[in-house]
Amino acid sequence: MELDFDFKSGFAPEDLDDSLGTLLEEGNDELEARVQEVALETEADARRRAAVDTGNLRASIEHEVESKRDSVKATVGTNTEYAPFVEFGTVHQEAQPFLRPAVDTTLRRYEPKVIEAVYKAVRSAQR
Structure with missing residues (x-):
């Protein structure tokens, strides 16, 4: 189970001149x-909120950040098979949301x- 959030610059870097390309690079940093x-x-908030039985769910919550020239993407999630059942509940178990509230x-x-x-990146590129 993963939740992604993605921030994009909204520009097509291949069509931009060097100064705007620099802005994107500095801005992406x-x-x-x-x-x-x-x-x-x-990740820390989701771990605090995660229901604990064995501690496996809490320990499995991780994040990854991927940066490209025109975007930065973060993924926070867990690879445990039962995480969706904890997050959303089942007919036999009430939901115990931990990931969505942490993201929000x-x-x-x-x-x-x-x-x-x-x-800040825009101001820096204007100098």
Whole structure:
């Protein structure tokens, strides 16, 4: 079970001149740092929220950040087969959401920081 969040620049890098290409590269460095923070915080929050029986679910929650020239993608999730049953519940078990609330909470808290990273890259490229 994984939840992805993806931040894109909205530009087609192959069509941009060198200065805009530099903006994207500098912006992605800053954006990648912010997305890494978001992913780490989301992972930690999901671990805190995860139901514990054996501790396997909590221990299996991980994140990965993938950066390309025009986007930065973070994936937070678990490879345990039963995670969806815990997150969404079954006919015999109430849902015990841990991943969706962690993503929602963290994104609300970090959205201004991600936006500021983009503005910072724009200001830096204008110099």
